[in-house]
Amino acid sequence: MKQLPEGALTEIAAYFQVLAEPTRLQILNILRTGERNVGELAQMCGFTAANVSRHLALMTQQGLVERESRGTSAYYKIADPAVFALCDLVCGNITRQLDRAAERRAAFTPPV
Known part of the structure; x- marks a missing residue:
């Protein structure tokens, strides 16, 4: 991130805060396939x-x-499909972290 004023950082933090809730991520994932009304989303979630x-x-x-x-x-x-690129980026990062952790644990497993 380049140098940003405090107000911009506050806006960015608020955006990420919305994404920091599993229910909202579930809703976004459902909306990835198309628009829905509240009743449909509630039933699916x-x-x-x-x-x-x-x-x-x-x-x-x-x-x-x-x-x-x-x-x-x-x-x-x-509203902006770029949110999925962001989520996919984060998911890829988490997958890589889990893969590295599994490799480290495997070093302690005796061969069969």
């Missing part, structure tokens, strides 16, 4: 509609998802 709505409000505020009203339902979709 196994949470209440109120809980999912609260998470979606934060995600909308940070610009991760967009909301569109249709009749009595609100539909949500990914």
